[in-house]
């Protein structure tokens with residue numbers, strides 16, 4: 001009894017120390033030309049050419065599954081534009097799922113600051129976090145985010161990653177600290193690099209948007225949509241918030257999702273309602289509803305950051321042309337176009353596909369994009385859900 005009391009006092013002091021440390025956290029943002037540290041250029045601040053700044057927070061939060069089940073999460077949140085003194089309070093319990101989409105231009109100098117705001121609902125955890133650009137050609141391993149070969153960021157600390165964006169395509173990013181746990185808990189997001197060819201007319205592409213520097217307009221598109229696949233194992237998440245041992249070897253996803261939601265939440269065009277446990281912060285911002293006018297070319301930027309399963313995706317009624325894979329254009333070494341039409345693609349974790357749906361000649365109506373493995377079309381025990389969304393052709 002005595003020992004338990006001593007331990008609980010030590011525990012309380014420890015938690016107190018953590019919160020003192022967090023409130024004293026100094027947020028340092030490196031962004032050339034930005035004087036007030038909000039990672040934006042306003043007033044007299046001058047943006048250097050080809051420079052992009054981003055500020056993310058890493059912490060915890062809550063999301064709601066399509067059947068109403070609440071899940072505790074870790075995640076990234078957007079704090080670009082927030083003054084340094086407000087970043088800790090803004091980022092706490094604000095984890096988004098998926099995290100904010102990063103869209104950068106080929107050739108840009110990118111300064112990404114990550115601030116670890118701590119896990120407020122698990123104050124016993126003092127996990128660092130990192131940003132890992134998956135499949136991305138980093139010039140130096142120091143900014144790779146893989147914690148054994150580079151840096152990870154402790155609670156109350158910030159680090160500015162620097163990247164040049166040399167290769168256009170569809171990438172993804174995630175935290176690489178204790179990756180199985182932190183990725184399963186929701187530290188996942190989309191990362192896109194747009195090509196220098198954008199803004200020019202090549203091969204009659206009036207939209208002037210391309211997946212790659214194709215030289216012939218063959219990867220031209222009118223609209224692009226994120227399709228990020230992942231799954232939650234609700235037992236793992238429930239044990240996490242209950243401060244219980246985590247059964248890594250038993251991990252089994254029972255909530256398959258697109259962009260952090262199961263059907264029919266995928267077709268809700270708005271952010272989902274904020275869970276009360278988040279204090280009114282919306283955490284599932286990304287809709288997967290795809291709307292286009294007949295004749296437009298839709299680019300699906302498909303990526304998987306599932307930690308358990310492979311997923312097979314299909315679109316009914318519209319041919320899927322695969323033009324890129326893992327952020328590389330499908331071309332032979334002699335320049336031959338190797339794109340192909342299919343009716344399904346299968347992705348393991350960390351893989352991406354660039355798929356163009358040409359809706360010329362497609363009758364207006366509602367089409368489905370869905371996982372062909374039927375066990376992924378459910379929200380745990382609720383049927384007709386999971387990894388599915390709708391494509392509305394007007």
Ligand SMILES: [Cu+2]
Nearest residue numbers: 129175177182
């Ligand atoms: Cu992490």
